[in-house]
Amino acid sequence: MAHEVASIPGDGIGPEVIDAAQPVFDDVSDRFGFELELTRYDWGSERYLESGSMMPDDGLAELAGYDAILLGAVGHPDVPDHVTLNNLLLPIRKGFDQAVCKRPAILFDGVESPLEGYDGGDIDFVVYRENTEGEYADVGGQEHPGHDHEVAVQSAVFTRTGTERIVRAAFEAATEREGRVTSITKSNAQAHSMVFWDRIVEDVSAEYPDVTVERLLVDAASMDFIRRPEEFDVVVASNLFGDILTDIGAIITGSMGLAPSANVNVTGEYPSMFEPVHGSAPDIVGDGVANPLATILSAAMLFDHLGESEAGDAVWTAVTDQLADPDAPRTPDLGGTATTARVVEDLRTRI
Amino acid sequence: MAHEVASIPGDGIGPEVIDAAQPVFDDVSDRFGFELELTRYDWGSERYLESGSMMPDDGLAELAGYDAILLGAVGHPDVPDHVTLNNLLLPIRKGFDQAVCKRPAILFDGVESPLEGYDGGDIDFVVYRENTEGEYADVGGQEHPGHDHEVAVQSAVFTRTGTERIVRAAFEAATEREGRVTSITKSNAQAHSMVFWDRIVEDVSAEYPDVTVERLLVDAASMDFIRRPEEFDVVVASNLFGDILTDIGAIITGSMGLAPSANVNVTGEYPSMFEPVHGSAPDIVGDGVANPLATILSAAMLFDHLGESEAGDAVWTAVTDQLADPDAPRTPDLGGTATTARVVEDLRTRI
Ligand SMILES: CC(C)[C@H](C(=O)O)[C@@H](O)C(=O)O
Numbered sequence A, B: 001m002a003h004e005v006a007s008i009p010g011d012g013i014g015p016e017v018i019d020a021a022q023p024v025f026d027d028v029s030d031r032f033g034f035e036l037e038l039t040r041y042d043w044g045s046e047r048y049l050e051s052g053s054m055m056p057d058d059g060l061a062e063l064a065g066y067d068a069i070l071l072g073a074v075g076h077p078d079v080p081d082h083v084t085l086n087n088l089l090l091p092i093r094k095g096f097d098q099a100v101c102k103r104p105a106i107l108f109d110g111v112e113s114p115l116e117g118y119d120g121g122d123i124d125f126v127v128y129r130e131n132t133e134g135e136y137a138d139v140g141g142q143e144h145p146g147h148d149h150e151v152a153v154q155s156a157v158f159t160r161t162g163t164e165r166i167v168r169a170a171f172e173a174a175t176e177r178e179g180r181v182t183s184i185t186k187s188n189a190q191a192h193s194m195v196f197w198d199r200i201v202e203d204v205s206a207e208y209p210d211v212t213v214e215r216l217l218v219d220a221a222s223m224d225f226i227r228r229p230e231e232f233d234v235v236v237a238s239n240l241f242g243d244i245l246t247d248i249g250a251i252i253t254g255s256m257g258l259a260p261s262a263n264v265n266v267t268g269e270y271p272s273m274f275e276p277v278h279g280s281a282p283d284i285v286g287d288g289v290a291n292p293l294a295t296i297l298s299a300a301m302l303f304d305h306l307g308e309s310e311a312g313d314a315v316w317t318a319v320t321d322q323l324a325d326p327d328a329p330r331t332p333d334l335g336g337t338a339t340t341a342r343v344v345e346d347l348r349t350r351i
């Protein structure tokens, strides 16, 4: 049976890391005996600069038939951020109802944390980020432009459906892990939305008597990710809080170049999307030194999602081995001097 | 001339740190020849638990006549956060139009950062946080409670007045420092509010041709505070982003116990408020080991604000000296075993 995957390399280093991952796809599909068909879409900012749109009008319809989507990166120095994101990445997350964004934060053996006293294995948690609504709702506007009494409003929208499903996904995950959920709020300052969030967490937690729940304010959590990251198991957060916390999670575990993510449509009605947490990194584009591992780990999550968990495990293990090997090549973000290609070449020998 | 200051110790360790700071007030007013009259208000959660309100109905009117306010901490395990905050701290910030929240992040000599490779003196920036509106606006609500289609809305409100004055304050500050402003946004996901914010930053920056401006997304900034904190000078952020970033700023500079803040009413129409960034710390209440230095540094900012900058400098220098002295007593948050009282006793010999 062939799995059909749409690949959207996107901007900046996106194409470099997607191309680098390609041979890994070939290797695992060979080894584990399944077919994987990647179809490439050259959507993104270059397309926007040429034609005025990031993707075709029927882009979502085009993607809808795939089993999964692999995305590189989106973002370009010559295109405003709200254009790039609101016309490609966010429409896919929202349009395909990819409600659950799963982002592991693992300090792998052999990787250095910027936090003093933390070694490989010391940090291992996962953030479940709400991915379709909340503070990213496209609700609001500006009034009286240019006048003294000008005002801009941006409304965060939390539905029961949206909130319940991310919270439930986090509790489910906790039952497979250490049984601890930390719910991130800002109930002291955002009583309309966050007190609602707290209530849903309380309701759902009643269904999971064996899972312990901690409530933590987002400002305190940002500190605690630095002060006591070893204590977290499953962290559940709104779209914005999850965005901020997963970037902190990536940096404390050594490099943005290692952080994978899955944007999961929980009903299976639409394809899920897998992407590295890092951005398009315009500063290193074309140097051939982008770290391919975040994309490759994202691919491992994609294999799992397709039911090819042996393949997913094999890739994950190969990356773990490579990072633990002091003689293995590393890209500059990890303190090495190796190219993207060299890292992939070495990785293939480990699969 | 006597300066009249209202002191609100508040909850948890609030009274411990405020009481500890008292002798320092006496010392500097003696030494620099001014009178300082502190009036204490026992407002807070204990009052709420007894009487159902955090402060009297005419609390703001009572405070309005003072030259400044010194606050300890607010927050209590038996009172919901949105009650404690929305009925004491936030009404003061908003009611007295304390638009500019100034929070220095300094890694003092002799203090250890949790970030590997950072020594005293390596980090020195200040965050200018909008303090009266934005994501903390009390606008929103919940609809269809308990039903499947329940929804909660929380609206962030940015006015031109509110945004311009915080941005301008940041640019002003930069002219007295290294001439660099970093503006924190999330324009890629919050186009209604943050694109407006960006526009104001652009407008104001035109008035300050000698100040350089960097725009940074809040998720990237959270990482960069860990990855390259030495590069920041003045950071300007919305209420929520400033809240999160100043907690990160506090932790990377060694301890929440050292982070002071000023909530400034820029017109002088109302009193400004000075408070440590840390909270009520229920876990250590009554142990007598709370770090008094964040409060004492906040008092130094208060002296400056009252025009007693010699006194402010003297306190700031005494704290700097104490921290740099390896034999000086330290509270447990700084790795020592000293009590609050011992730290203050030692500090007084340095003023
Ligand atoms: C690019 C941006 C819109 C996106 C987000 O905020 O979700 C990114 O930061 C991420 O974390 O995937």
Ligand SMILES: CC(C)[C@H](C(=O)O)[C@@H](O)C(=O)O
Binding pocket: A188, A189, A219, B085, B089, B243, B277
């Ligand atoms: C207690 C809370 C409402 C407050 C805030 O979010 O402003 C605190 O975290 C702070 O930073 O002063």
